[in-house]
Amino acid sequence: MLKRGLTIFTVCLLLCCAGCGQTPDNGDFSSGIVSGDLASGGGATGAASQEDVSSQAGQSGTLSETPSETSSETPSQPDTGNTNGEQSSKQEEQSSSSQAPAPTQGPLKLTFYGSGQGGYEKVGAVGSAPSFARIYYRVSELYEDSTDILHGTVKSTENFDETGVGNTLYQFEITKTYKGDLQPGQTISVMTSGGYVRVSKMIEVFDNEFRFSDLTEAQKQNGVYEDFFMGVPIPEAGEEYVLFLASTKDDDPQPPFPSGIYVEKGTFQARFVKREDGTFSRHVPPYEPEFFKDLDTQETPKQSFTLPELEQEIAACQE
Numbered sequence: 001m002l003k004r005g006l007t008i009f010t011v012c013l014l015l016c017c018a019g020c021g022q023t024p025d026n027g028d029f030s031s032g033i034v035s036g037d038l039a040s041g042g043g044a045t046g047a048a049s050q051e052d053v054s055s056q057a058g059q060s061g062t063l064s065e066t067p068s069e070t071s072s073e074t075p076s077q078p079d080t081g082n083t084n085g086e087q088s089s090k091q092e093e094q095s096s097s098s099q100a101p102a103p104t105q106g107p108l109k110l111t112f113y114g115s116g117q118g119g120y121e122k123v124g125a126v127g128s129a130p131s132f133a134r135i136y137y138r139v140s141e142l143y144e145d146s147t148d149i150l151h152g153t154v155k156s157t158e159n160f161d162e163t164g165v166g167n168t169l170y171q172f173e174i175t176k177t178y179k180g181d182l183q184p185g186q187t188i189s190v191m192t193s194g195g196y197v198r199v200s201k202m203i204e205v206f207d208n209e210f211r212f213s214d215l216t217e218a219q220k221q222n223g224v225y226e227d228f229f230m231g232v233p234i235p236e237a238g239e240e241y242v243l244f245l246a247s248t249k250d251d252d253p254q255p256p257f258p259s260g261i262y263v264e265k266g267t268f269q270a271r272f273v274k275r276e277d278g279t280f281s282r283h284v285p286p287y288e289p290e291f292f293k294d295l296d297t298q299e300t301p302k303q304s305f306t307l308p309e310l311e312q313e314i315a316a317c318q319e
Helices: 002-020 085-095 139-145 199-206 217-222 307-318
Strands: 107-112 116-127 148-160 167-179 187-193 195-198 223-228 240-247 262-264 271-274
Touching: 107 195, 116 195, 116 217, 139 240, 139 307, 148 187, 148 195, 167 240, 167 307, 195 199, 199 217, 199 223, 217 223
Parallel strands: 107 148, 116 223, 187 262
Antiparallel strands: 107 116, 148 167, 148 240, 167 187, 195 223, 240 262, 240 271
16 A cells, blocks of 8 residues: 555656756656656656746746756656666657747637636747656556556547646547446546647746746736647547546545546557557657657567457457
8 A cells, every 4th residue: 555655646646847957866757747657656657848838928028948956846747657767768868859849929718627718828838858677568568557558539629728838638539448347338537748838827837927028917817838848739529549648536636636537558658549540549749750769679569459359459458
């Protein structure tokens, strides 16, 4: 029980540490929002760090791509993966090439957790600099670390920025269950890294209004930054996934995180998205084309599957 408690505490600490650039002493990481081994209690949870968007803001409404000092006090957030020093080093080197998209202006209709929908002005964008503790190259590796594996559809999404970091909380309707106790027809809440974060929320959480001195008062109240997580698309309603998740049902995250959420193992690594040709594959970060290249074999395992092929991969793990 003690081991489980320490694991959950670490996971809950991490969703926010991903946004402030801090990493817990054990080097553990899901935005990310983002995923962790919340239910199994075994092994080390993963860790990833993200540049503090709040500490880089305030330069004519855009964010610097240069890492800056991080906040010393930040709320916590859930996450993903097991520690592997060599893999972590690889991702630290790769992450340095990530760049944020050019900021744009204009009204956006966005829904925020606890606040409903409103009109917002995008005042900038920031690219995260994660350092993954584990890369899941194969379905079998994801299977081992997941408590629940599901096929289904995204019903709705909302931005979760309660920790001053951009995350996305989405409702996922289950079509089929491959692992775990969930049943077809149920809808669950899943948290992942990446999304929009309000300037007002960053000021509230980090007490750093001075960093937004170049913004107008209206922009401070209605402005948002796109928290750009390795260039990976944010989940959208209607998308069809096969997900590899970690449950929080036994040890819920602490507020402000909702009770009973699920988190993606390794953030986007856990999400096989149905493409236009009917195949399912994971997003490859645009600036990291060899993200899923195995360091040991120097090969990239198969990443695109038809649904029957993916189901066969999952079934092979159950034998």
